[in-house]
Amino acid sequence: MPLPDEPLERLGFLTIGSFDEADPAAGHETTLRMIERGEELGFDSAWLRHRHLQFGISSPVAVLAAATQRTSRIELGTAVTPLGWENPLRLAEDLATVDVLSGGRLNPGISVGPPMSYDDVKGSLYPDTADAEDFGTGRLTRLLDLIGGARASEFAGVRGIEEFSDRVQPHSPGLRGRTWYGTASIGSAARAGELGTNLLTSSVVRSEGRTDFAEIQALHIEAFRAAHSTGRVSQGLVVVPTDSATPAQRRKYEEYAAARLPRTREPQGPAGMMFARDIVGTSAEIAEQLYAHAGFRLVGEVVFALPFRFAPEDYEQILTDMATHLGPALGWKPRTGD
Template identity: 35%
Template sequence: MTSRTLQLGFLTFVPNDGGPEGAGQSLHDGIRLFELAEELGYHSGWVRVRHFEPFLASPMTFLAAVSQRTERIRLGTGVIPARYEDPIRLAEDASTVDLLSGGRVELGLSAGIGQLAPILDPVFGVSERPFSAEAQHRIERLRAALAGETIAHSGTGFMSVPADTNLTLSPRSPGLADRVWYGPGSVASARRTGEQGLDLHVSTLNTEETGDPFDVRQAEQIRAYREAFAHSPFGERRSGRVAVGRIVIPVLNEADAEAHNGFITAYNARMHPDGRPHDRTLPMRFSPLHTGTPEQIIESLRADAALPEIDSLIITLPAPGGAEAHQRILRVIAEDIAPHLGWTPHR
């Protein structure tokens, strides 16, 4: 698989399935998923961030709760749409959770989903900058705050704010500035991520269509990132980290099939077998599913051209299926699949 020590993580939407117990139960189910993953030796757990959808919308609040129920597992956001975040407030929240967790936060960011801009822009009050430029502007402010740079000057001060003082982030968790990730979808954005000294978290979607297979193009993105990072000022003191998301669904019995066949059918129906969407106006390509028996999944992942380039394999859980089905996916992967890919549990 890889000459590096492979780390294993998972990503969840923390879905609210509309059941009788509602959203509160879904949050508790999400916390239990992190607890189980830690017991199984997963290195990291990540949460999707969605506004006005039946999924998690407040990642730092959720991860603060997870931090008090776990000890080792890394706590990641995969990813926060930076276009819709106040960078200083996010820096305050992320630093607070990092301090609560003992330095376990992995802060993943992205520009956001452009197709949602007509809905979200009026709600969150973005500026007149173009879509990606606004996100980049906010990410720069966030990183400056995390690094301890001056945010504002206190002027005459007031109450416990001292006069004539350069104000910096408070509370600040010093190590968090080196644990900021970006989720690109193209070679150009991956290269920019490396130049900026951010870690790389690529997902199950490429936002460019070049005619190449999904995994081949993503491997090119990773190589472009690593080259850019190595030649950046940041490359003098550390190596950039790469995490890759893959949808892995073991189907070993009728219960597994009942839980996941609906999702598998719907996912595949959106695209051609090579991952190109049926809507030819969309310049993107989706990752194939890795599903079947453990042996079939191992063979499928070993054939993935991007995986030899990575540090962390992130298991992207399907949104539907239910808490028990998601727990089973994590368990089967940890016990029957990941050890054959070079992974050893994190204890």
């Protein structure tokens, strides 16, 4: 619980890995370099979002596999993988493989529910089973069980000249304890605790009759901890420090936040979603706002989201300020090696 006299334990960042449709390789390379730079700066973790059928990383697990070969210490996560797009057995194999490649640094973040714009994609995603697919907690339970070593096949042994296992291979024993559940409601936060995962709080939550975002986020954390007192909790907000920013960069960041501010004032859409405000300012100003934030006061680690579609030099400035100004203002110390 970070207070001015209690240091923040872990600092991470999150990106969607934007790219130009005409030159996607350049954008993916920028993301990989960003992860490398995060390790150099001492960040504890780097996380990738999924952006299916958009101009952001659609396959974070593949990109993180590449990142494992370009880093040695920083933890690597997905925040989050929408499980409705995935086959749990195949995803379990991919996650275990990347975890082995990373030396046990993978932190898979998962969410449940139907894929976004499901009516538009179900014909391609599940052409024969679209109306029969289970997008609820059962799908997540299957993944967690498979990652943990549960039986995946009725057969184990030798057939002909080939040997088969009845569980996912490779098996990575510590991976199940590093799974995270991204939640948007009090009920799903409690469910994360009951499942024994860690909790990724979101910058977008269901209002459930409330309009104070910080209060809602704090209620999620309390519901999770009531069910899983020892589980890890990470707070997610968009935070943009400006300590070393140029005047032009500061204007850009402030205009970005201002354009997104209206959606934070009241619940949005049929589901009544509440959006967190972007926090832009000097590290001292940001630290003051975080210490007053009910959600932040309940966590020991954060994963700050980077704004969308900024230039590489903007991300370099933001990450550098996070590690050298904002982190220390919150009592955090960079990791330099293990």
